[in-house]
Amino acid sequence: MKQERLNSRFLKVLPMSAEESGNLSIAYSFTETPFGEILMASTSKGICYLAFVTESRDAVLDELKHIFPHAAYREHRDELQQKTVNAVLSIDKENIDVLPLHLKGTEFQLSVWKELLNIPLGGITSYGKIAQKLQKPNACRAVGSAVGDNPVSVLIPCHRVLRTDGGLGGYHWG
Secondary structure, three states: OOHHHHHHHHEEEEEOOHHHHOOOEEEEEEEEEOOEEEEEEEOOOOEEEEEEOOOOHHHHHHHHHHHOOOOEEEEOOOHHHHHHHHHHHOOOHHHOOOEEEEEOOOHHHHHHHHHHOOOOOOOOEEHHHHHHHOOOOOOHHHHHHHHHOOOEOOOOOHHHEEOOOOOOOOOOOO
């Protein structure tokens, strides 16, 4: 396995239709990781949300409910969430099943998030380089907004994107 293609190898982005997003059943759970506590949520098709708990559990749960205001919620760790936790914590990435990500976003956001999966493990890129790869060289700010709206932190490596000058952008979780 090529280490530089780790994320694109074990994650599959499934776009969520507008119809689906209005009629969802979402299971969620909280988990401690070496990176901090996370809230992970899933639909019947895949992981739809993963975020760090920085303020409180209630605050991050409110953020999830803001993204999916019409969903039915149940606190429950399903098999997909457990597989995702195991994948995040695993050092041996050779034997990980493909994990589906069921993501709500615009066509442009989804294209940015898919491009983030191609950033090599341990590598970095810039908003401008992503805009160029998407053949939208003047869309640096739009790329930055899409990166900031990444609903599955850690899984889609938004933390590997820097400003063109090499500085840090405004990472959602500090």
